[in-house]
Structures are given as structure tokens and as C-alpha cells.
Amino acid sequence: MRPLRYAINVTLDGCCHHEAGLPPDEESMRFWTAELQRADALLFGRTTYEMMESAWRKPASGIWPGWMDDWQRPFASTIDGAPKYVVSSTLTDVDWNAELLPGDLPDAVTRLKQEPGNGLFVGGVTLPLALANLGLIDEYVFVVQPLLAGHGPTLLSGLREHIPLDLVERHDFRSGVSALRYRPIP
Template sequence: MRPLRYSINVTLDGCCDHRAIPADEELHRHAVENLARADALLFGRVTYEMMEAAWRAPARTGMSPDWMEPWMVPFARTIDATKKYVVSSTLDQVDWNAELVRGDLGKAIQELKRQPGTGLFVGGEKLPLALTELGLIDEYEFVVHPRLAGHGPTLFAGLSKHVELKLVSRQEFASGAVAMQYKPRR
């Protein structure tokens, strides 16, 4: 079975609002390395729409937007080219190399995990919460940034039960951020 991995950036006070976390070249390289460990991405509607708006290659010109730094281009190209699955009951269709996932979430994700490949990678807040409740995430990565946001959404709000995790690796970055990978204790 291909593993389902979750990675998210978070501040020291638990905020996971991407606008509260500065991007830098080293962290973008790390994200590209993470994406290379998966052959498909799994998004909920909100994350899919946010990522598509930011990272989809412009169809007409193929040129990067003015705001995009040169060191962001590898991430943009990688996420643009990767297969995507979108869990949504409100969208009628998706494109951007994506297909909709409908029906029973647990069964649908188990089927995706059974397909051949190197792994699935999930992002966002609400979908990972649902997948955690179902015990479907095989690896969690929290990239903790040395910043206090004082606002914003937090991770796993409303989780119905404790999930015991085992630290399997950690990596420090020049910015002071630390990426910590955990696997569930099963």
C-alpha cells in the first residue's frame, strides 16, 4: 500500500494560516523533496482552490507570476504537474490534473492507498482531521516556525480521541523552523 503522508507549516502557538508563516528558499526546497515522495496529492476543496490559484501555471504564457521568486519555481512546477485528488461534495468538476473523490471517505482513500505508487500527500486542515479520525494517515510532518501568530486556525480542533505519535526524524532549518516527522503508534 502506498503511504498517506501529511505535512503542514505551523507557528509555535499552533496557527496554520499560511499567511502568518513566511516562505523561504530552504523551506520550498524541503517541500519539493516531500512532494517527490508522492505520486499524487489529496486536497479538500478549500486547499485545492487555494493551491490552484497560487501555483497553477498560466495557460497562455507559461510565465511565472510577477510575485513568484525564482526559488519558488521548482515548487510551482512540481505541484502543477502532480496528479491531484479532490475530496468535495460541492464541486461538480475539477481540472488541473485532478479528479474528484466522492462517496464514503474511508473507502475512497483506502482504494487510493491500494493503488500502485510511491505515496499520497495530503495538505490542509479539515481533510487531515477527518483522515486522522479514520486512522488513515501513515506519517505526519509538522514544520514548526519560530513565530507567534496570535490568531488563525489551529490543527486538529475537534479531534474526538488522542492519537499517540512516535517521532521518527527531525530537521532544523536556518530560519529556526524545525520539521518533525511522526508515525502513529498502532
């Protein structure tokens, strides 16, 4: 069974709004690129899918936008080319190497996990909460930003039960960011 990995940036006070952390640097972008490369497919809710597509989809011209630095292009290429599944009750069609995930969420995700491969990557806020509540997440990666946001959506707010975790890896960045990898304790 391939693991489902949830990874997200989070501030020390638990804020996981995409604009609340430190701006990405070369080291963090290398980390995120490697995380995406560990996955056979990405799993997004509608909001995360649309946000990522608007930022990281390669333009029809085939030329990355001028705002993108050279060190951001490996991440952009990786996410742009990755297969994606989108969970949405409002979208009727997706593209960008994506397909809508049909059916009941727990059954559909369980089917994806049962396929052969290296793993699945899920990002965002709402969908990971639902998956955590269903006990379907096999690994949590929190990239902890050394700041207090004081606002915004918080990490896994609304979780129904405690999930005890075991720290299996830690990577500290020069910027003061720490990437913490946890697995649920059975």
C-alpha cells in the same frame, strides 16, 4: 500499501493558517518540493485545492508570474504537474491535473492507499482532521514556525481521540523552523 502523509506549516501555538508563519525561503521551498515529489498524488479538500491552484497553477501563457522568484519555480512546477484528488461535496468539476474523489471518504481513500506507489500527500485543515479521525494518516510532518500567531485555525482542532506519535526525523532550518516527521504508534 502506499502511505498517506499529512504535512503542514504550524506555529508554536498551533495555528495552521497559511499566512500565519514565516514567509517561505529557499531552504523551506526545497523541503516542500521534496515532500511533494515523494508522493504519487496530492489529496486536497476544496478550500486547499482552490487556494493552491490560485497560487501555483502555471498560467496559460506558459510563463510563471513576475512575483515568483527562481527558487520558487521548482515547487511551482512540482505542484502544478502533480496528479491531484479533490474531496468536495460542492464542486462538480475540477481540472489542474485533478479529479474529484468519488464515494464514501474512508473507502475512497483506502482504495487510493491500496494502489501501488510511493505515497499520497494531504494538506490543509478540514480534510486531514477527518482522515486523522478515521485513522488513515500514516505519517505527520509538522513544519514548526518559531512564532506565536495568537489567532487562526489550530492544528487538528476537534480530533476525537489521542494519536500517540513517534518522532522519526527532524530537520532544523537556518531560519529557526523545524520540520518534524512523526508516525503513529500502533
